[in-house]
Each structure stands twice: as C-alpha cells, then as structure tokens.
Amino acid sequence: MATNSELQTVGGAVADAPPPAQVLVIYAGGTIGMEAGERGLVPGRDFADRMSSALATLPVERRSGLPDYELRESPTPIDSSSAKPSDWSHIAELIAAHYQDYCGFVVLHGTDTLAWCASTLTFQLQGLTKPVIVTGSQRPLGVHASDALANLEAALTFAASDSLREVGLVFGGRLLRGCRTRKIYTHDTRGFESPNCPILGEIVDGDAKLHVDRFLANQGAPRFELVSLPETASVVRxxxxxxxxxxxxxxxxxxxxxxxxxxxxxxxxxLPEDAALIGVLAQAVGAGKTLVAVSQCPVGSLNVGAYASGETLNEIGVLSGDDMTTEAAFCKLLHLLSQQLPLPEVRRRFLTPLSGERSTLSVAPDRAPQAEDASTG
Known part of the structure; x- marks a missing residue:
C-alpha cells in the first residue's frame, strides 16, 4: 500500500450513460485483484483494465445504473494479511484530500483485515456526509465462480447513494455498518456478518434496497480526525x-x-478468579495504560458485574466495550491513544459512541487510574 503521493490515477469509467457524479475507487490490493504466481495467488497490477472489462460484461441496463468512476491504484498492492494501521491512515488521508471531488468512495481491500480497515476509516472519517464503501472478494476478479464482480457492482451502487453517510462494508449483496463487521466465513461469498447491528441495505433482484431508518443520523459537517497511525500498534489483543x-x-x-x-x-x-492475573491487569491500569473489555462471543454485549468475577473489571478500572467487535474496540482505542489525549479524555471518548460502533453510552468505573491526573497520554 502506498502514501497519497504514490497513489496514481490509472482508471477509466463505466461508459453507458453515467450520471454526472463520480465515485473514487481506491485499489489497495487483496484477493479481488490477485493473479496466479509461482507459489499461489499474489497481488496483481493493472487492475483498471480488468475492472473495466469485467463491468462491461454486465447487462446494459445494469451498467447504465452504475456511477461514473475514477480508479486510483497503489503501485504496490498488498495481501491484506500484511496490512498495517499506517496503511489505513494513508487511505483516510486520500479520501479526505479528495472529499469534495466525488459523490462517494470505494476502497478495494483484502478480506483478512477488511473489518479492521473499515473500523479505522470509521474513526478517522467521523461525520461523513457521503458514503465510503469498503469491499473485496473471496476469489479474484475474472476467475470461475468469483464473487468479485458482484461485490464491485454492489459497492459502486451503494457508493452513489445520497442518503448513506457512513463507512459501509459491502459483501455478498449486503451493506453492513463497517465498524460492526467481522469476517466469519473463510470461503462463503457472504464473507462477513455484523452480529450486533442489522444490515443497512441489500441487493434484491438486481436492485439496491436501503434500510434508511437504520442509517446514522446526520451529524452535521465532517469532523475528520486524520491520525497518523503507527506501523507497529501500541495496543495489544x-x-x-x-x-x-x-x-x-x-x-x-x-x-x-x-x-x-x-x-x-x-x-x-x-475472567478467571486468578489473583495473579487480576493483579497484572490492575497494575497496568494503575500505570496509566488503558484496558478495555469485549466478549469472545460474537453475538450480544458485555454485562460487567452480572457475575462476581466480572465485577472485578469494574473494580480495577477496565472499560466496557459493550457490544463492540474486537476489531472496532482495537481500532478505536488505537485511534484515541494516537492523538496524545489526556487519559481521562481517552476513557470518556472510548465509552461514548462516536460513529455507531457501540449500542450504548457506558459509564466509566468509579476507580480511575492514579496516573491519569498527571499524564497526557
């Protein structure tokens, strides 16, 4: 993946009666653009021609309904298993730099870390007034039984919506809230689920159906927080x-x-009733490190304190992630810690829903780390 200055315009457009507005498509890599190599699939190049040729095979009535687009391709597309937080910062910066030039954005990315990418973009691009859609595929574009063309078509369709104002993940004909998604299926074309958030839209008989009542409310003007995330994360799982x-x-x-x-x-x-483990966690919080808790169960939310063992989390100052995914909790915490905020502000903002990543506003435990008053994070 590349920095803004390295991303190059290389793409064409859908030719059949495009609407005047354009979508910016950012090709970062992943299975969708891979080609056969000596040791298996490897990131491919020259994606613009392949994408244009694939879209040209759609029926005329479907092609004519797609927006015009411009493709920007990384000169070094990557397998998303090698993606780093800094890569997603570069994507957010590119979208912000060209935000006024397009009606929507599509990010083509590998599926392994696609949910992580979507979550990071959600926190960097708060207050969106137009859609940012991330997608990829389980099989490369152009191979037999690939899901790539269907995902491309759906992503372009949803990216042209004038009512969607958030980061969405499109896969298997469904539009999901980006910061609520997890990759669930290794091969199935559904790919992803959003266990604690209903789908936002779907393709039904070739037409896009939007559940507008589930969209994020209009949040006013964009308030982007373009944080330069590190290559090596300061948050551990x-x-x-x-x-x-x-x-x-x-x-x-x-x-x-x-x-x-x-x-x-x-x-x-x-958590285990293990005095040594509890002591390690308490010592970390007391030293000014921010610990948050989520559930290993994909469906449902935390109810810290329902059991005596869970009440310990409150007592030592671990923050509740409510029904957030691991990906969203990790990316949100990394985003906040990368801004050099005072620790009380990090804790307050983590517990506050910023872009639909959690269902409820939580209250911080009464016990706050002693290091907070003196630390700037």
Whole structure:
C-alpha cells in the first residue's frame, strides 16, 4: 500500500450513460485483484483494465445504473494479511484530500483485515456526509465462480447513494455498518456478518434496497480526525484461555511501547478468579495504560458485574466495550491513544459512541487510574 503521493490515477469509467457524479475507487490490493504466481495467488497490477472489462460484461441496463468512476491504484498492492494501521491512515488521508471531488468512495481491500480497515476509516472519517464503501472478494476478479464482480457492482451502487453517510462494508449483496463487521466465513461469498447491528441495505433482484431508518443520523459537517497511525500498534489483543499464565500477559503490558490492550473476556464479561492475573491487569491500569473489555462471543454485549468475577473489571478500572467487535474496540482505542489525549479524555471518548460502533453510552468505573491526573497520554 502506498502514501497519497504514490497513489496514481490509472482508471477509466463505466461508459453507458453515467450520471454526472463520480465515485473514487481506491485499489489497495487483496484477493479481488490477485493473479496466479509461482507459489499461489499474489497481488496483481493493472487492475483498471480488468475492472473495466469485467463491468462491461454486465447487462446494459445494469451498467447504465452504475456511477461514473475514477480508479486510483497503489503501485504496490498488498495481501491484506500484511496490512498495517499506517496503511489505513494513508487511505483516510486520500479520501479526505479528495472529499469534495466525488459523490462517494470505494476502497478495494483484502478480506483478512477488511473489518479492521473499515473500523479505522470509521474513526478517522467521523461525520461523513457521503458514503465510503469498503469491499473485496473471496476469489479474484475474472476467475470461475468469483464473487468479485458482484461485490464491485454492489459497492459502486451503494457508493452513489445520497442518503448513506457512513463507512459501509459491502459483501455478498449486503451493506453492513463497517465498524460492526467481522469476517466469519473463510470461503462463503457472504464473507462477513455484523452480529450486533442489522444490515443497512441489500441487493434484491438486481436492485439496491436501503434500510434508511437504520442509517446514522446526520451529524452535521465532517469532523475528520486524520491520525497518523503507527506501523507497529501500541495496543495489544489479550484473549483469555483456560489455564493462561498471567506472566505472559504481564510481559505484554509491561512493554514501554504498549499503551493499551483489548481484553477478550468470556461470556458477558467474565475472567478467571486468578489473583495473579487480576493483579497484572490492575497494575497496568494503575500505570496509566488503558484496558478495555469485549466478549469472545460474537453475538450480544458485555454485562460487567452480572457475575462476581466480572465485577472485578469494574473494580480495577477496565472499560466496557459493550457490544463492540474486537476489531472496532482495537481500532478505536488505537485511534484515541494516537492523538496524545489526556487519559481521562481517552476513557470518556472510548465509552461514548462516536460513529455507531457501540449500542450504548457506558459509564466509566468509579476507580480511575492514579496516573491519569498527571499524564497526557
């Protein structure tokens, strides 16, 4: 993936009666543009011609309903398993730089980290007044039984909507809220689900059906927060497993470069009744590191305090992620910590819904880390 200055305009447009407005398509890489290599699929180049040729195979009545588009292609498309937070910052910067020039945006990206990309863009591009659609495919464009063309067509269709004002993820004919999605299927063309948020739209018999009542409310003018995210994240992911060694958690949290962590609890917010583990977490919070908790269960939300073991999270100052996905919680925390905000503000904003990433406004635990008053994050 490349910086703004490296992204090059290389694309054409849908020729049949395009509407006057244009969509910017950003090709970052992923399976959708891959080609066969000596050791398997590898990121491909010259995606513009392949995309144009594929769209030309659609029936005339469907082609004529698609918006005109311009394609900007990274000179170094990547497999999304190698994507870094800094790559998504570059995409957000590109969209912001050309925000007034297009009616909507489509980001073509690999599926492995597509939900992470969508979540990052959500927090960097707050207050959108036009759609930003991310998509990819399970099989490369042009191969037998590929889902790529259908996803491209759907993404362009939804990106031209004048009522959608958020980051959406399009896959398998469905429009999902980007910061609510998880990749669930390794091969199935559905690809993604948004377990705690209803779908925002779908393609039905070739037509786009939008559930406008589920869209984010108009938030006024854009308030983009274009944070330069690092290549190496300062947030760690801490899933629980039976018999885990607290010393392993301590090693992660004691690292100077680590400023926060996402604790993946069981059920509604349970963790082992292990004094050593609880001590490690409490020490990290007391040292000014921001810890947040989400559930390993894909459906439902935390109910911290429902069980005695979960109440411990409140007591030591771990923040509730409510029904957020791991991807959204991680990307939101990284986004906030990268802004050098005072720790009380990081905690307040994490608990506040910013772009539909969580269902409820949470209240911070009474016990706040002692380091907050003196720290600037």
């Amino acid at each position: 801490l899933p629980l497993w039976p018999g885990m060694d607290p010393a392993l958690v301590a090693r992660w949290l004691e690292m100077e470069s680590v400023r926060g962590g996402v604790l993946e609890c069981w059920g509604s917010g349970n």
